[in-house]
Amino acid sequence: MRPSLHEPPTPLAERLAHSGLRNTPQRELIYRALLEKRDHPTADEVYSRVRAEMPSISLATVYNCLETLVQCDLVRQVNFERGPARYCPNLHPHAHFHDEKSGATHDIELPADVLERIRALLPPGYSARAIEITFHGQMPAAQPTQSAA
Amino acid sequence: MRPSLHEPPTPLAERLAHSGLRNTPQRELIYRALLEKRDHPTADEVYSRVRAEMPSISLATVYNCLETLVQCDLVRQVNFERGPARYCPNLHPHAHFHDEKSGATHDIELPADVLERIRALLPPGYSARAIEITFHGQMPAAQPTQSAA
DNA sequence: AGCGGGAATTGGAATAATTCCAAAGAAAGA
């Protein structure tokens, strides 16, 4: 039961409607969880995060909702080698850096000109719906934030 | 039982020796199969190809040998989304194009200068052991080879 | 040639992530 007459439609509600899908508490919750901590969680990680707020949710629903969000182009699925899929709400064109020591993942912005150079590698007639770029390596040890000596 | 006194060491034998590993008929066969048809087969596909010549080989061995070849840097493992792993004996720096209609995969050569541009996207201090680039899209329908009209 | 020890292969069981399925529960439309 919602008190207000009509909420302003969230971007999520809008995208769902556009695809003829319904907005549900589960979908909202999962999408919010992805926005809140953008560390490219797995489905299982999303599951445990949202269970805090909605203990009755099922893992199957988490998979279902994540798939829905991906289909609405609100979320990207990211795969590293053979590991579990990860999910990313960053819609800008970006590559992924996977730190092999810590397992942490983060985004590397991808300027349009570089993306063009890459796309230009394709032979004539080829068209790419998506281009995935992943770095695997090491990032510098996080410097302990240093206060004035 | 081999008749000749000592064969010249193949690149495979060399790499294996370098890693303290043995050359075996299974490893040779699997490596040859990859070189012969470079269509990025899955482990299962490799399995059925090599069974023609060595019916007693096991799937576990195919997985083992493929992993060994990858560790020796003779073969690259290639992953598309959540599908089964594929294997590629092309050692030049290259990207992969995955045709979403046919499922076919092939190599896109990656010039050094483009690779540099990409590597330069990393913030200072980051180092990349490997960079993976995958295109997903459509390639032009294979033109039926046309003889003189 | 025979022996001993490490390496590799093998078949089958186990695992991990995801998908499938059928039943029950909301929501929307008429």
Next chain:
DNA sequence: TCTTTCTTTGGAATTATTCCAATTCCCGCT
């Protein structure tokens, strides 16, 4: 309200891969 459609849910099934324990193979040494 009745009907239809969409969604969620728990559990079973599936897929690809890894693990495991038991041979078998191979190499160097005697």
